[in-house]
Amino acid sequence: xxxxxxxxxxxxxxxxxxxxxxxxxxxxxxxxxxxxxxxxxxxxxxxxxxxxxxxxxxxxxxxxxxxxxxxxxxxxxxxxxxxxxxxxxxxxxxxxxxxxxxxxxxxxxxxxxxxxxxxxxxxxxxxxxxxxxxxxxxxxxxxxxxxxxxxxxxxxxxxxxxxxxxxxxxxxxxxxxxxxxxxxxxxxxxxxxxxxxxxxxxxxxxxxxxxxxxxxxxxxxxxxxxxxxxxxxxxxxxxxxxxxxxxxxxxxxxxxxxxxxxxxx
Numbered sequence: 001x002x003x004x005x006x007x008x009x010x011x012x013x014x015x016x017x018x019x020x021x022x023x024x025x026x027x028x029x030x031x032x033x034x035x036x037x038x039x040x041x042x043x044x045x046x047x048x049x050x051x052x053x054x055x056x057x058x059x060x061x062x063x064x065x066x067x068x069x070x071x072x073x074x075x076x077x078x079x080x081x082x083x084x085x086x087x088x089x090x091x092x093x094x095x096x097x098x099x100x101x102x103x104x105x106x107x108x109x110x111x112x113x114x115x116x117x118x119x120x121x122x123x124x125x126x127x128x129x130x131x132x133x134x135x136x137x138x139x140x141x142x143x144x145x146x147x148x149x150x151x152x153x154x155x156x157x158x159x160x161x162x163x164x165x166x167x168x169x170x171x172x173x174x175x176x177x178x179x180x181x182x183x184x185x186x187x188x189x190x191x192x193x194x195x196x197x198x199x200x201x202x203x204x205x206x207x208x209x210x211x212x213x214x215x216x217x218x219x220x221x222x223x224x225x226x227x228x229x230x231x232x233x234x235x236x237x238x239x240x241x242x243x244x245x246x247x248x249x250x251x252x253x254x255x256x257x258x259x260x261x262x263x264x265x
Contacts, residue, residue, distance in 0.1 A: 020048070022048055022087075023046065024086065025047065028090040029087065031071050031072075032064075032075075032090055032093070033046070035067045035068050036064060039060050039063045040054050040055050042055075045086060046086070047085065047090075048085050048086070048087055050084050050085055051064075051080060052084055056080075058081075059223055059226075063230075066227065066245070067242070069242065070243060074094040075092075075093045079093070104154060104173060105250075106169075106172050107169060107249065108168070108169040109168055109253055110167065110252055110253060110255075111163070111167065112255055112256075115168065118217075118218065127191075127194055127195055127216070128191050129216060129217050130190055130193055131214075131215055131217055132215070133225065134186070134206070135210070137205070137210065139209075142178075144238075145178060145211070148235035149232070151231075152203075152231060152232060152235060153173055153176055154173055155231065155241050158170075158220070158248050159200070159201040159215065160198070160200075161216075161219045163195050164196050168218075170249055178203050179202060179203065180204070180205050181204055181205060181206050181207070186214075189212055189214050195216060195218065200215065200216040200219050201214070201215045201219065202214050
């Protein structure tokens, strides 16, 4: 400008710099390239493309880790951050054998800090503190959907969570599955969750073409919704669900141990 200042609005838009495309050269690179393309919604990923420059973030990195592990490639979110290209990540990835319990997880676990915070709040109705989604299920096969819902209750132990404010536990699968509304509204369904006696999760066909999924916030958050809905779609299509990672029960126990000074004595 005449005053000697930089007119930023007059500057040309910056051009994105993309690495020259190099196709996967190993099996691990091929798996990671496919997973990145799926999660990021891009047509192809080269081994020198940067995960974050392609639109990746911390939440998407969790999906990458889960899908890669399901295909036998062991990585962690920290590795994705430290090695944000396929080539670099493949060089530090391991062929992972999941050590987590693969069966149904039941039994008691300590509350984690955020759950203790929840019980410290002055809430008029603790049971009605949930998240929900309403899905268009027009044209779905009811039997296949019912089987998928049952698979989720078995695979995701947190959907069977119970808590009385001092502890939490994971109930056995009790045959809970897909429900008809039978005159209930969406508000009725969400208000019917019960932390102590269960259920904390309901899959209810509000109408022939609308599926309401209501889950207490003690058992679900923004990240886990993505995983839950992906697994529902996979189970409906008859695909095997990915191997379980460390259970919430085990994680809560380890978290308590990590914060207990007596453990370091």
